[in-house]
Amino acid sequence: xxxxxxxxxxxxxxxxxxxxxxxxxxxxxxxxxxxxxxxxxxxxxxxxxxxxxxxxxxxxxxxxxxxxxxxxxxxxxxxxxxxxxxxxxxxxxxxxxxxxxxxxxxxxxxxxxxxxxxxxxxxxxxxxxxxxxxxxxxxxxxxxxxxxxxxxxxxxxxxxxxxxxxxxxxxxxxxxxxxxxxxxxxxxxxxxxxxxxxxxxxxxxxxxxxxxxxxxxxxxxxxxxxxxxxx
Ligand code: FPP
Numbered sequence: 001x002x003x004x005x006x007x008x009x010x011x012x013x014x015x016x017x018x019x020x021x022x023x024x025x026x027x028x029x030x031x032x033x034x035x036x037x038x039x040x041x042x043x044x045x046x047x048x049x050x051x052x053x054x055x056x057x058x059x060x061x062x063x064x065x066x067x068x069x070x071x072x073x074x075x076x077x078x079x080x081x082x083x084x085x086x087x088x089x090x091x092x093x094x095x096x097x098x099x100x101x102x103x104x105x106x107x108x109x110x111x112x113x114x115x116x117x118x119x120x121x122x123x124x125x126x127x128x129x130x131x132x133x134x135x136x137x138x139x140x141x142x143x144x145x146x147x148x149x150x151x152x153x154x155x156x157x158x159x160x161x162x163x164x165x166x167x168x169x170x171x172x173x174x175x176x177x178x179x180x181x182x183x184x185x186x187x188x189x190x191x192x193x194x195x196x197x198x199x200x201x202x203x204x205x206x207x208x209x210x211x212x213x214x215x216x217x218x219x220x221x222x223x224x225x226x227x228x229x230x231x
Contacts, residue, residue, distance in 0.1 A: 007217060008052040013173045013189050013196070015059045016041060018180025018204030031075040036206035038083060042090070047210040049094050049128040051217070055170050056130055059188050063103070063137030077108055080134060084114035088121060097125040101166035102136030103144065131167050138190030141166055145191075165191060175220045177213075179205045197223045 016037055023033030041058055048056045061076055068076075084098075091098055098118045107115075111134070145164035146156055154160045162171040173192040176185070181202040185193065199216045201208075224231060 006052065008054065010053045010175065010217075010220075011055040011057075011170050011173050012048070012053060012175045012177065013057040013059070013170075013193070014044070015176065015178040015182075015186060015188055016205040016208075017178060017182055019206060021180060022204040022206045030072060033204075033206055034072075034076055034079055038079060040206050040208045042087070043210060044208060044213055045096065045128070045130055046094060047213055049096055053128055056128065057101070057133060057167075057170060057173070057189065058130065059133045059136065059186075061102075061134045061136070062187060063135055063140050064187065066106075077111060080132075081108070081111045081114050084111070084118050088118055091118065091122050091125075091130075095125045095127045097122045097127070097129045099129060099131045099167050100134055101131050101141065102134045103140055104135065106135055129169065131170060133188070136166075137187045138185075138193075139187060142191055161191065175199060175216065177201070177216045179203050179208055195225070195227050197225065 019033030019037040020030040021033070022036065023030050026032070041060075045056060045058075060080055065076070066073060090096075100115045100119065104112055104115065115134075142161065142165075144166075145161050148164040149156055149160040162168060165171060170189070170192050172194075173189055173196045175198075176189070176193055176196045177199045178184075179201055181200065183198075183200050189196075197220055199219055201212065201216070203212055
Protein backbone atom coordinates (compact mmCIF):
# COMPACT_ATOMS: atom_id res chain seq x y z
CA UNK A 1 0.00 0.00 0.00
CA UNK A 2 1.29 3.49 -0.89
CA UNK A 3 2.63 5.45 2.08
CA UNK A 4 2.00 9.14 1.51
CA UNK A 5 1.47 10.72 4.90
CA UNK A 6 3.87 11.91 7.53
CA UNK A 7 2.87 10.39 10.84
CA UNK A 8 5.49 12.00 13.04
CA UNK A 9 4.01 13.11 16.33
CA UNK A 10 0.98 10.84 16.02
CA UNK A 11 -0.19 9.07 19.18
CA UNK A 12 -2.22 5.96 18.69
CA UNK A 13 -3.78 3.31 20.91
CA UNK A 14 -4.78 -0.22 19.94
CA UNK A 15 -7.34 -2.56 21.50
CA UNK A 16 -5.97 -5.88 20.27
CA UNK A 17 -9.21 -7.88 20.28
CA UNK A 18 -10.10 -11.26 18.80
CA UNK A 19 -7.21 -13.51 19.86
CA UNK A 20 -9.54 -16.04 21.45
CA UNK A 21 -11.93 -16.18 18.46
CA UNK A 22 -8.98 -16.49 16.09
CA UNK A 23 -7.70 -19.53 17.99
CA UNK A 24 -11.10 -21.18 18.50
CA UNK A 25 -11.78 -20.88 14.74
CA UNK A 26 -8.63 -22.99 14.26
CA UNK A 27 -9.64 -25.48 16.95
CA UNK A 28 -6.74 -24.30 19.07
CA UNK A 29 -6.71 -23.18 22.72
CA UNK A 30 -7.36 -19.47 23.28
CA UNK A 31 -3.80 -19.06 24.53
CA UNK A 32 -2.50 -19.87 21.04
CA UNK A 33 -4.33 -16.77 19.85
CA UNK A 34 -2.45 -14.66 22.39
CA UNK A 35 0.89 -16.05 21.19
CA UNK A 36 0.02 -15.14 17.60
CA UNK A 37 -1.38 -11.82 18.82
CA UNK A 38 1.98 -10.98 20.28
CA UNK A 39 3.56 -11.56 16.86
CA UNK A 40 1.04 -9.16 15.32
CA UNK A 41 1.90 -6.61 18.03
CA UNK A 42 5.60 -6.85 17.18
CA UNK A 43 4.99 -6.36 13.45
CA UNK A 44 2.76 -3.38 14.19
CA UNK A 45 5.26 -1.78 16.55
CA UNK A 46 8.07 -2.18 14.01
CA UNK A 47 5.97 -0.56 11.29
CA UNK A 48 4.91 2.26 13.63
CA UNK A 49 8.58 2.97 14.36
CA UNK A 50 9.39 3.04 10.65
CA UNK A 51 6.52 5.44 9.99
CA UNK A 52 7.75 7.89 12.63
CA UNK A 53 4.71 7.52 14.89
CA UNK A 54 5.43 9.09 18.25
CA UNK A 55 3.53 6.84 20.73
CA UNK A 56 1.71 3.55 20.37
CA UNK A 57 -0.24 2.22 23.35
CA UNK A 58 -1.17 -1.47 23.35
CA UNK A 59 -3.91 -2.86 25.61
CA UNK A 60 -2.20 -6.07 26.75
CA UNK A 61 -4.08 -6.83 30.00
CA UNK A 62 -6.98 -4.93 31.51
CA UNK A 63 -8.02 -4.61 35.15
CA UNK A 64 -11.02 -6.75 34.12
CA UNK A 65 -8.95 -9.53 32.52
CA UNK A 66 -8.32 -11.11 35.97
CA UNK A 67 -11.86 -12.54 35.60
CA UNK A 68 -10.57 -15.00 32.96
CA UNK A 69 -9.55 -18.56 33.85
CA UNK A 70 -6.49 -18.97 36.05
CA UNK A 71 -4.82 -20.76 33.16
CA UNK A 72 -5.38 -17.91 30.69
CA UNK A 73 -4.34 -15.21 33.18
CA UNK A 74 -1.19 -17.16 34.08
CA UNK A 75 -0.41 -17.69 30.41
CA UNK A 76 -0.79 -13.99 29.58
CA UNK A 77 1.39 -12.95 32.52
CA UNK A 78 4.13 -15.38 31.44
CA UNK A 79 3.82 -14.35 27.80
CA UNK A 80 4.25 -10.69 28.66
CA UNK A 81 7.08 -11.33 31.11
CA UNK A 82 8.96 -13.57 28.66
CA UNK A 83 8.40 -11.04 25.89
CA UNK A 84 9.89 -8.20 27.93
CA UNK A 85 12.97 -10.26 28.72
CA UNK A 86 13.45 -11.83 25.30
CA UNK A 87 12.73 -8.75 23.22
CA UNK A 88 14.98 -6.29 25.02
CA UNK A 89 17.27 -6.46 21.96
CA UNK A 90 14.34 -5.92 19.59
CA UNK A 91 13.48 -2.68 21.38
CA UNK A 92 17.10 -1.57 21.55
CA UNK A 93 17.85 -2.42 17.92
CA UNK A 94 14.87 -0.38 16.79
CA UNK A 95 15.57 2.48 19.25
CA UNK A 96 12.15 2.01 20.83
CA UNK A 97 11.40 3.35 24.28
CA UNK A 98 9.13 1.18 26.42
CA UNK A 99 6.80 2.43 29.15
CA UNK A 100 4.22 0.49 31.09
CA UNK A 101 0.91 2.00 32.15
CA UNK A 102 -1.47 0.42 34.65
CA UNK A 103 -1.41 -0.52 38.30
CA UNK A 104 1.79 -2.49 38.75
CA UNK A 105 1.09 -3.27 42.42
CA UNK A 106 -0.99 -6.40 41.58
CA UNK A 107 1.45 -7.81 39.04
CA UNK A 108 3.69 -10.81 39.72
CA UNK A 109 7.16 -9.84 40.98
CA UNK A 110 8.98 -11.28 37.93
CA UNK A 111 7.03 -9.01 35.59
CA UNK A 112 7.72 -5.95 37.72
CA UNK A 113 11.44 -6.69 37.46
CA UNK A 114 11.24 -7.16 33.65
CA UNK A 115 9.26 -3.92 33.34
CA UNK A 116 11.82 -1.96 35.34
CA UNK A 117 14.70 -3.44 33.31
CA UNK A 118 13.20 -2.66 29.93
CA UNK A 119 12.02 0.83 30.96
CA UNK A 120 15.48 1.71 32.26
CA UNK A 121 17.36 0.23 29.29
CA UNK A 122 15.26 2.05 26.69
CA UNK A 123 14.54 5.33 28.48
CA UNK A 124 17.07 7.33 26.45
CA UNK A 125 15.57 6.48 23.06
CA UNK A 126 13.85 9.34 21.30
CA UNK A 127 12.01 7.53 18.48
CA UNK A 128 8.81 5.58 19.01
CA UNK A 129 7.52 5.10 22.55
CA UNK A 130 5.55 1.90 23.13
CA UNK A 131 3.23 2.12 26.12
CA UNK A 132 2.20 -1.32 27.24
CA UNK A 133 -1.05 -1.23 29.19
CA UNK A 134 -0.78 -4.03 31.77
CA UNK A 135 -3.32 -4.38 34.58
CA UNK A 136 -4.65 -1.17 33.09
CA UNK A 137 -8.10 0.35 33.48
CA UNK A 138 -8.98 3.89 32.45
CA UNK A 139 -11.16 4.51 35.52
CA UNK A 140 -8.51 3.07 37.80
CA UNK A 141 -5.86 5.31 36.22
CA UNK A 142 -7.99 8.43 36.76
CA UNK A 143 -8.67 7.51 40.41
CA UNK A 144 -4.97 6.83 41.05
CA UNK A 145 -4.07 10.11 39.38
CA UNK A 146 -6.52 12.08 41.56
CA UNK A 147 -5.17 10.40 44.68
CA UNK A 148 -1.60 11.34 43.71
CA UNK A 149 -2.65 14.96 43.24
CA UNK A 150 -4.43 14.93 46.62
CA UNK A 151 -1.33 13.47 48.30
CA UNK A 152 0.59 16.44 46.88
CA UNK A 153 -2.15 18.72 48.27
CA UNK A 154 -2.87 19.95 44.75
CA UNK A 155 -6.20 21.31 43.61
CA UNK A 156 -8.04 18.83 41.35
CA UNK A 157 -8.13 20.34 37.87
CA UNK A 158 -7.89 18.90 34.35
CA UNK A 159 -4.22 19.84 34.38
CA UNK A 160 -3.39 18.16 37.69
CA UNK A 161 -5.25 14.99 36.67
CA UNK A 162 -3.37 14.92 33.33
CA UNK A 163 -0.03 15.50 35.08
CA UNK A 164 -0.47 12.43 37.31
CA UNK A 165 -1.60 9.95 34.68
CA UNK A 166 0.65 6.90 34.25
CA UNK A 167 2.21 8.41 31.11
CA UNK A 168 1.38 12.12 30.90
CA UNK A 169 2.96 12.25 27.41
CA UNK A 170 -0.14 10.49 26.02
CA UNK A 171 -2.73 12.76 27.60
CA UNK A 172 -4.13 13.31 24.08
CA UNK A 173 -4.49 10.21 21.91
CA UNK A 174 -5.13 10.92 18.22
CA UNK A 175 -6.40 7.57 17.02
CA UNK A 176 -7.77 4.44 18.69
CA UNK A 177 -7.88 1.25 16.64
CA UNK A 178 -10.01 -1.72 17.74
CA UNK A 179 -10.00 -5.05 15.97
CA UNK A 180 -12.48 -7.97 15.91
CA UNK A 181 -15.60 -5.95 15.13
CA UNK A 182 -16.51 -4.65 18.59
CA UNK A 183 -17.27 -0.94 18.86
CA UNK A 184 -16.60 -0.09 22.48
CA UNK A 185 -13.78 1.42 24.51
CA UNK A 186 -13.68 -1.23 27.28
CA UNK A 187 -12.09 1.07 29.88
CA UNK A 188 -9.12 1.91 27.61
CA UNK A 189 -7.50 5.36 27.90
CA UNK A 190 -10.73 7.02 29.06
CA UNK A 191 -9.14 10.37 29.88
CA UNK A 192 -6.70 10.32 26.97
CA UNK A 193 -9.32 9.44 24.35
CA UNK A 194 -11.55 12.47 24.90
CA UNK A 195 -10.93 13.71 21.35
CA UNK A 196 -9.58 10.56 19.69
CA UNK A 197 -10.79 9.32 16.36
CA UNK A 198 -12.05 5.71 16.55
CA UNK A 199 -11.27 3.16 13.88
CA UNK A 200 -12.93 -0.26 14.00
CA UNK A 201 -12.14 -3.24 11.83
CA UNK A 202 -13.53 -6.78 11.68
CA UNK A 203 -10.05 -8.25 11.34
CA UNK A 204 -9.10 -10.42 14.31
CA UNK A 205 -5.94 -9.16 16.01
CA UNK A 206 -3.61 -12.07 15.08
CA UNK A 207 -4.43 -11.36 11.40
CA UNK A 208 -3.64 -7.63 11.68
CA UNK A 209 -0.89 -6.66 9.23
CA UNK A 210 1.20 -3.63 8.29
CA UNK A 211 -1.28 -2.90 5.51
CA UNK A 212 -4.13 -2.87 8.04
CA UNK A 213 -2.22 -0.32 10.08
CA UNK A 214 -1.66 1.79 6.97
CA UNK A 215 -5.39 1.56 6.13
CA UNK A 216 -6.27 2.84 9.63
CA UNK A 217 -3.79 5.69 9.31
CA UNK A 218 -5.10 6.61 5.88
CA UNK A 219 -8.63 6.71 7.28
CA UNK A 220 -7.38 8.89 10.16
CA UNK A 221 -5.79 11.25 7.61
CA UNK A 222 -9.22 11.78 6.05
CA UNK A 223 -10.88 12.82 9.32
CA UNK A 224 -11.77 16.42 9.99
CA UNK A 225 -10.79 16.98 13.62
CA UNK A 226 -12.59 19.92 15.23
CA UNK A 227 -11.96 19.43 18.97
CA UNK A 228 -15.39 20.90 19.71
CA UNK A 229 -14.81 23.95 17.53
CA UNK A 230 -15.91 24.82 13.99
CA UNK A 231 -13.77 24.45 10.88
C1 FPP B 1 -8.17 -9.64 23.62
O1 FPP B 1 -8.59 -10.74 22.83
C2 FPP B 1 -6.75 -9.76 23.89
C3 FPP B 1 -6.20 -9.80 25.16
C4 FPP B 1 -7.00 -9.72 26.38
C5 FPP B 1 -4.74 -9.98 25.34
C6 FPP B 1 -3.90 -9.21 24.37
C7 FPP B 1 -2.49 -9.51 24.62
C8 FPP B 1 -1.58 -9.78 23.68
C9 FPP B 1 -1.84 -9.79 22.21
C10 FPP B 1 -0.17 -9.99 24.10
C11 FPP B 1 0.52 -8.69 23.81
C12 FPP B 1 1.60 -8.44 24.73
C13 FPP B 1 2.50 -7.46 24.54
C14 FPP B 1 3.61 -7.37 25.50
C15 FPP B 1 2.42 -6.51 23.43
P1 FPP B 1 -9.63 -11.77 23.47
O2 FPP B 1 -8.87 -12.82 24.16
O3 FPP B 1 -10.62 -11.02 24.32
O4 FPP B 1 -10.30 -12.33 22.17
P2 FPP B 1 -11.82 -12.78 22.03
O5 FPP B 1 -12.68 -11.56 22.22
O6 FPP B 1 -11.87 -13.32 20.62
O7 FPP B 1 -12.09 -13.84 23.06
